[in-house]
Amino acid sequence: MTSGLAMEGGAMRGMFTAGVLDVFMENGINFDMAAGISAGATFGCNLKSKQIGRAIRYNKRFCRDWRYASFRSLVLTGDLFGKKFCYETLPDQLDVFDTKTYRENPMRFFLGATNVDTGHPVFFESKTGDAHDITWMRASASMPLVSRIVEIDGYRVLDGGITCPVPYRFLEKKGCDRIVILLTQPKGYRKEQPRLMPAICFLLRRYPALAHAMRVRYRRYNHQMEEIDRLEASGQALVIRPSEPLGIGHVSHDPDELERVYQAGRSEGEKRLEDVKAYLGPSLSIKHNIFLIGFMGAGKSTVARAMHDRYSMDVVEMDQIIEERNGMSIPEIFEKHGEVYFRQQETKLLIESQSKTNVVFSCGGGVPMRDENVKEMRKSGKIVLLTAKPETILERVKRSHDRPLLEHNKTVSHISELMEQRRPKYEAAADIVIDTDGKSAQEICEEIVHKCIEK
Numbered sequence: 001m002t003s004g005l006a007m008e009g010g011a012m013r014g015m016f017t018a019g020v021l022d023v024f025m026e027n028g029i030n031f032d033m034a035a036g037i038s039a040g041a042t043f044g045c046n047l048k049s050k051q052i053g054r055a056i057r058y059n060k061r062f063c064r065d066w067r068y069a070s071f072r073s074l075v076l077t078g079d080l081f082g083k084k085f086c087y088e089t090l091p092d093q094l095d096v097f098d099t100k101t102y103r104e105n106p107m108r109f110f111l112g113a114t115n116v117d118t119g120h121p122v123f124f125e126s127k128t129g130d131a132h133d134i135t136w137m138r139a140s141a142s143m144p145l146v147s148r149i150v151e152i153d154g155y156r157v158l159d160g161g162i163t164c165p166v167p168y169r170f171l172e173k174k175g176c177d178r179i180v181i182l183l184t185q186p187k188g189y190r191k192e193q194p195r196l197m198p199a200i201c202f203l204l205r206r207y208p209a210l211a212h213a214m215r216v217r218y219r220r221y222n223h224q225m226e227e228i229d230r231l232e233a234s235g236q237a238l239v240i241r242p243s244e245p246l247g248i249g250h251v252s253h254d255p256d257e258l259e260r261v262y263q264a265g266r267s268e269g270e271k272r273l274e275d276v277k278a279y280l281g282p283s284l285s286i287k288h289n290i291f292l293i294g295f296m297g298a299g300k301s302t303v304a305r306a307m308h309d310r311y312s313m314d315v316v317e318m319d320q321i322i323e324e325r326n327g328m329s330i331p332e333i334f335e336k337h338g339e340v341y342f343r344q345q346e347t348k349l350l351i352e353s354q355s356k357t358n359v360v361f362s363c364g365g366g367v368p369m370r371d372e373n374v375k376e377m378r379k380s381g382k383i384v385l386l387t388a389k390p391e392t393i394l395e396r397v398k399r400s401h402d403r404p405l406l407e408h409n410k411t412v413s414h415i416s417e418l419m420e421q422r423r424p425k426y427e428a429a430a431d432i433v434i435d436t437d438g439k440s441a442q443e444i445c446e447e448i449v450h451k452c453i454e455k
Contacts, residue, residue, distance in 0.1 A: 002032045002033070002174075002175050002176045002177055002178065003030075003031045003032045003033070003176060003178040003179070003180070003280050004031060004032065004033045004034065004035070004168075004171035004172075004174070004176030004178070004179045004180070005031045005033070005034040005035070005044075005047070005171075005179070005180050005182065006034075006035055006040075006166050006167045006168040006170075006171055006179060006180070006181045006182065007034065007035065007036040007037065007040030007041070007044045007166075007167075007182045008037060008038075008040050008161075008165060008166045008181075008182065008183045008184050008185075009036075009037045009038025009039040009040045009041070009140075009141065009159070009160070009161045009165070009184070010038070010039055010040075010161075010184035010185070011038070011039055011143070011249070011250035011251065012039075012059075012248045012249060012250060012251065012252045012258065012261065013039070013184035013185070013246050013248060013261065014038075014039030014040065014042070014043045014055070014184065015043075015055070015056060015059065015248070015258050015261040015262040015265065016184050016242055016246055016261050016262070016264055016265035016268070017039065017040060017043055017044065017182055017184060017265060018043045018046070018055035018056050018059075018262055018265060019056070019261075019262040019263060019264065019265020019266035019267075019268075019269060020182055020240055020265045020266070020268060020269035021043070021044065021046065021047050021055075021182075021265075021269075022052050022053060022056075022265075022266060022269070023265075023266055023269030023270050023273065024047070024269065024276075025047065025050060025052045026052060026446075026450065027273055027446070027449065028311055028446075028449035028450075028452070029273075029276055029277070029280070030107065031047075031107055031180070032107065032108065032176065033107065033108045033109070033110070033171055033174060033176055034047060034048070034107060034108070034109050034110070035109075035110040035111075035112060035123070035167035035170055035171050036109070036110075036111060036112070036140070036167075037111075037112045037140060037160040037161050037164060037165065037166065037167055038140055038141045038143075038159050038160055038161045039141060039184075040182070041111040041112070041136075041137050041140040041141060041160070042137050042138075042140070042141045043055040044109075045097075045102070045109065045126065045129065045137060047107070047109075048101075048102050048105045048107055048109045048126075048129070049097060049098040049099070049101050049102040049105070049129060050098070050101050050105065051097075051098055051101075054095060054097075056258065056259065056262045057095060058090060058094070058095040059258050060255040060258050060259060061094075061095070062085075062090065062094075063252060063253050063254070063255055063258060064253050064255075065085070067082045067084075067085035067086075067089075068081065068082060068085055068086060068090075069081045069082070069086075069251045070251070073085075074146055078147075078148045079142070079146070079147050079148055080143065080146040080147060080250075080251065081141070081147070083138065083148075086138070087134050087135070087137070087138045088131075088134075091134060097129055097134075098129075099128060099129040099130060102128065102129035103127065103128050103129065108125060108174075109125070109126045109127075110123050110124065110125050110126070110167070110170065110171075110174075111123065111124050111126055111136045111137055111139075111140045111160070112140055112160035112164050112167050112170065113136070113139045113140045113142075113150075113155075113157035113158065113159070113160045114157060114158050114159060114160055114161075114162040114163045114164075114210070114213060115155055115156070115157055115163075115209075116149055116156040116157060116158055116207050116209070116210045117155075117156055117207070117209060118209050119163065119209030119210055119212055119213040120163060120209075120213075121160060121163040121164035121167075121170075122155055122157060123167070123170060124136045124153070132152075135150065135152050136152060138150060139152060139157040139158065140157075140159065140160045141159060142157075142158045142159055143158070143159050143250070144158050144159060144162065144200075144204065144210065144214065145200065145203060145204075147159070158210070161217075162210070162213050162214060162217055163213050163217075163220070165220065165221045165224050166181060166183065166224050166228065168181050168224075168228065168231075168237065178279065178280050178281070179236075179237045179238075180237070180238045180239075180240065180276060180279070180280070181228055181231075181232075181237050181238070181239045181240070182240050182241075183228075183239060183240070183241035183242075184241070184242065184246065185241065185242070185245070185246075186241055186242050186243060186244050186245055187229070187241055189225065189245075190218075190221075190222045190225060191217070191218035191221045191222055192218060193215075193218050194218075197214070197215060200214055201214065201215060238272075238275060238276060238279040240268055240269070240272050240276075241268075242264055242265075242268060243268070246261050246264065248260075248261050277310075277311075288357065288358075288380065288381045288382060288452075289353060289356060289357065289358070289359045289360070289361060289377075289380045289381030289382075290307065290313070290359075290360045290361070290381055290382055290384055290448065290452070291360075291361045291363055291367075291377040291381055291382070291383045291384065292304055292360065292361065292362050292363060292384050292386060293363045293365075293367060293368045293383055293384065293385050293386070293426060293429060293430065294365070294385055294386035294387060294388075294426065295365050295387075295388070295393060295415075295418070295419050295422060295426075296364075296365040296393070296397060297388070297392075297393040297394075297396040297397040298386040298387060298388050298393065298436060299386050299388065299396070299436045299441070299444070300362040300363065300386055301317060301362045302441050303360075303362075303386065303436075303441055303444050303445060303448075304317065304360045304361075304362040305441075306441035306442060306444070306445045307360045307445050307448070308360065310442065310445050311445070311449070313358055313359060313360045314356070314358065314359045314360070315359070315360055315361075315362065316349075316353070316356075316359055316360070316361045316362070317362050318346060318349055318361060318362060318363050318364050318367065319362075319364050321349060322342070322345045322346065322349065325345070326345070330342070333345075339366075343366060343369075343370060346363075346364055346366070346367050346370075346373065347370065347372055347373055347376065350367070350373055350376040350377060351376055353376065353377075353380055353381075354376070354379055354380050356380070357380070359381075361377075361381075363377075365422070366422075368383070368385075368422075368425050368426055368429040368430075369422060369425050374428075374429045377429075378431075382431045382432060382452055383429050383430050383431045383432070384430065384431065384432045384433075384434060384448055384451075385426050385427065385429070385430035385432065385433045385434070386434055386436050386444070387433060387434070387435050387436065387437075388435070388436045388437050389437055390412045390415040390416040390419060391412055392436075392437055393415050393419070394411070394412055394415055432448065432451045432452070434447050434448060434451070
C-alpha cells in the first residue's frame with residue numbers, strides 16, 4: 001500500500017495548504033510520495049524538510065517587503081514574486097530551508113510545471129532541496145504574464161497549474177493507491193473562461209502551445225474537479241478543502257489575512273485528522289521502528305498500546321514474546337535459566353527486529369544495559385527513553401508480582417538505587433527522552449512523534 005498527497009496551488013490560498021500540512025506534521029502523518037503544483041510545491045516542500053510553521057512565518061514576515069511580491073518587483077525584475085529574494089536570499093539566509101532533513105526524508109517529492117513549448121505538464125522529482133531544486137519550485141509557481149519563463153534542464157517552463165491543476169493522476173501512475181487530495185477552493189467551485197482571454201492569448205502569441213493551454217485551462221480544471229468529486233464519493237480518494245471561499249488574492253500584504261487563511265487550514269486539518277488516519281490505515285507510518293526503554297513501570301507497555309491505537313503501529317512486547325517462546329513467566333525463566341539466559345533472549349529478539357518496520361517495541365528494563373542491544377536497536381529505529389519519579393514507579397508496580405528485581409523490596413529507596421545504577425546506560429542509549437509524570441498516554445505518544453519528526 002502506497003500513500004500519496006496531491007496539492008493544488010492557488011498563490012496565497014496556499015496558506016490554507018500550509019495550515020493543513022502543519023497539522024499533519026504535528027500528528028505524525030507521513031506519506032510515501034507527495035506532488036505539488038505552484039504554491040502546493042513552494043509551500044508543500046516544507047513537508048519534506050519537516051519545518052512546521054515555516055511557510056506562514058516567512059509569508060507574514062515579508063508580505064510587505066516589495067522584494068517578496070509586488071508590482072514594483074514585477075517592473076524591476078520581471079517577476080511578481082522576486083526571484084533573488086524569494087528563492088535565494090530567503091531560503092539561504094532569512095528563514096533557512098533545512099536541506100539536510102529534506103535529503104534524509106524518504107518521502108519522494110515531485111513538482112509540476114508547464115512546458116511552454118509543448119503545452120504539456122512536466123514533473124521533476126526534488127531530492128535535495130538545493131538551488132537546482134528550488135529553481136524547479138520557482139518554475140512550478142511562475143504565473144504567466146507576471147513571471148519570466150524559467151529555463152532549466154532543457155525545458156522552458158511556467159506555472160504547473162496551467163496544465164495540471166491537481167496532480168492526483170500523476171501519483172496514481174507512480175503507484176499510489178491511497179491518495180489525499182488537498183484543494184484550496186471549496187466544493188462545487190468551477191472556473192470560467194476569463195473575459196480577457198483574447199488579450200492573454202495575444203500577449204502569449206509567441207508561445208502558441210502555451211496560449212492554447214491557457215485557453216482550455218478552465219475546462220481542464222473543471223474536468224479534474226468533477227473527477228475528484230467522483231473519487232471522493234466512491235472512497236477512492238480523501239479530499240480536504242476549505243468549507244467556503246478563502247477570499248484572498250494572489251498577493252496579500254496583510255499578515256492578519258495570511259494568518260486567517262492559515263488558521264482555516266489548521267482548523268480543517270484538525271477536523272479531518274481522524275478521517276486521514278482511517279483512510280491511510282496501514283500506509284500511515286512513522287517509517288521506522290520505535291524502541292521504548294526505561295525502568296520497569298515507566299509506562300512502556302501502556303505507551304506502546306497507545307501508539308498502536310493512534311498511529312496503527314504494530315507492537316512487540318519483548319517480555320511477553322520471551323515468555324511465550326519459553327512457555328513460562330519471566331520470574332520462572334530467571335529461576336530456571338538465570339538472568340544471563342534471559343538477556344540473551346532479549347538480544348536475539350532485537351536481531352530479529354531488523355526485518356520489521358513501523359513497529360513499536362516495549363523493551364524490558366535491562367535491554368539497554370547491553371551495548372550490543374543498543375547497536376541492534378539503532379539499526380532500525382529510534383530509541384525513546386521514558387522516565388518517571390521513583391514514587392511514580394512504586395505506585396505503578398506495587399501490586400505487580402512479575403518484577404523479579406523488585407519482588408522482595410518494593411520501596412522508593414530501592415527503586416531509586418536501581419534507577420541510578422541504570423541511568424547512565426539509559427541516557428547514553430536514548431535518542432529521545434520523555435518524562436511521563438503527569439502525562440496521559442496520548443500526550444506521550446504525540447510528544448514521541450513530534451520529537452521523532454524533529455530528529
